[in-house]
Amino acid sequence: MPVPLAPYPTPPTPFTPPAxxxxxxxxxxxxxxxxxxxxxxxxxxxxxxxxxxxxPPPGTELAQLVCGGCHTLLMYxxxxxxxxCSCCHTVNLAMEANQVAHVNCGNCRxxxxxQYGARSVKCAVCNFVTSVGVSTSTAEQKFxx
Numbered sequence: 001m002p003v004p005l006a007p008y009p010t011p012p013t014p015f016t017p018p019a020x021x022x023x024x025x026x027x028x029x030x031x032x033x034x035x036x037x038x039x040x041x042x043x044x045x046x047x048x049x050x051x052x053x054x055x056p057p058p059g060t061e062l063a064q065l066v067c068g069g070c071h072t073l074l075m076y077x078x079x080x081x082x083x084x085c086s087c088c089h090t091v092n093l094a095m096e097a098n099q100v101a102h103v104n105c106g107n108c109r110x111x112x113x114x115q116y117g118a119r120s121v122k123c124a125v126c127n128f129v130t131s132v133g134v135s136t137s138t139a140e141q142k143f144x145x
Contacts, residue, residue: 022038022039023036023037023039024036024038024039024055025037026044026053026055026056026062026075027053027064027073027074027075028044028046028048028049028053029051029052029053029054030046030049030051031046031048031049031051032072032073032087033048034073035053037055042054042055056077061078061079062077062078063075063076063080064076065092065094067085067088067090067092068092069085069088069089069090069092070085070087070088072085072087074086076094078096080094081093081094082094100113100114100116101113101114101116101118101132102114103121103132105123105126105128106128106130107126107128107130108123108125108126108128110123110125110126112130118132119131119132120132
């Protein structure tokens, strides 16, 4: 007598983001890649390293910065004054947008960010020092270090 065969299992339904497109992002706790996830999720599994990262509670505002030591993207709770990198352990200052200003380097024209109120800023690319708030012909000098 023939043995009845079990039916093929139904394939899982592929994930489709919410219709209104509400997504958020966070940094993977394992490999530090940026992860997108639908709003309402409680955790996210990274497709690269399979680490599961907990999603902060709703209403928690996150900000991000690039580590000054290893250039890793860091995410932190908005309002923090400093953030320690989990990769290289550098302590980074976390400044709000209204605490920083921008100027182009007088030598290489790289856009520089500096703390509001500073008199000058040194370019990390070419080591040029640009004075802030003075004309560029008298404001810059080579930084010898």
